[in-house]
Amino acid sequence: MARISFILILGFASTLIAQEKDGVVEKEFSGPQVGESLPALVTTGVFDDLAGKPQDLIKQGDGKTAIIIFVHQFTRPSIQVLRGLSTYAENNAEKVHGSIVFLTDDIPEMEATLSRARRALPQKTIITTSPDGLEGPGSYGLNRKMTLTVLVAKDGKVTGNHAFVSTTAQTDVLEVVNPIAKSIGQRPPTLAQLGMVQTRPAPNTGGVNVRALLGPVINKMATEEMVNAAAKRAEAIFAKNKAAATHVAGIAQRIIDTGRLESYGTKRGQYYLKKWAEQFGPKKDKEESKSPN
Secondary structure (H helix, E strand, C coil): CCCCCEEEEEECCCCEEEEEECCEEEEEECCCCCCCECCCCEEEECCHHHECCEEEHHHHCCCCEEEEEEECCCCHHHHHHHHHHHHHHHHCCCCEEEEEEECCCCHHHHHHHHHHCHHHCCCCCEEEECCCCCCCCHHHCCCCCCCEEEEEEECCEEEEEEEECCCCHHHHHHHHHHHHHHHCCCCCCCCCCCCCCCCCCCCCCCCCCHHHHHCCCCCCCCCHHHHHHHHHHHHHHHHHCHHHHHHHHHHHHHHHHCCCHHHCCCHHHHHHHHHHHHHHCCCCCCCCCCCCC
16 A cells, blocks of 8 residues: 655745735745645654654654644634644544644743643644744745645645635634545544534533623723722622632633733733632642732
8 A cells, every 4th residue: 555645734924825916916925835845844842751852843744644833823713723733633643643833033932831821732743843933944935924834745745835814723724634634535524523613511600691700800901990899799709609610710721721811901800810710720739829019
């Protein structure tokens, strides 16, 4: 049987953008194009036994469909894309090898962010950083204007090049994986198989409108007094409604895990999110959150 050798590269950089100039649509490229050879790619591991060690991602994917994800912008939609594509690789581990490359000019800060967000990241896919900064490896010619670049290659040659200025997780993931599935003789996966369909029952909020409860706490324009008052009202409800408290703790913990806490409200609002995640979430061996001075 012929050996399958594909390489899929996802990158938060860019592949192809259509721009209009003087009535003519021009294209902007990122990464090796269809028919071109795939350059060598050595990055640095982030977690566990791979931490700080060089990772030859092309060699690791030899003989399999290798999925390599370059990340320029670490956002909630980008995490969804990472998870969907990584799930496809993990579900087809005999034929597919997945890996992720984060592009940054501050590797220590990125590693700290990834550690905080680890539970939200793919668990079985290799996660690395590039030593080449936001631009990524020069030999790849990545375009940092993009949000996501996806390259698909077979036998060292690029067979598909996808570029996403912004991401729509369900659409973008299927655009990438469906041609791969066809090329290896499989049916296209469903969103449920990729873990991208909400199959859990509606959350138990104890009948509380959580959005209305949290909104004033994480309002960026609120004063400290306003946040404290809103938090006091919320905690009065939590004291009588364990389901609401547990649900809010889950929301707060997910925000913390994705490294996006600073995007929510003021410092005082962020303090309450951390407090509630620890107070009402699963018990952990952590120091209790302390109010900022």
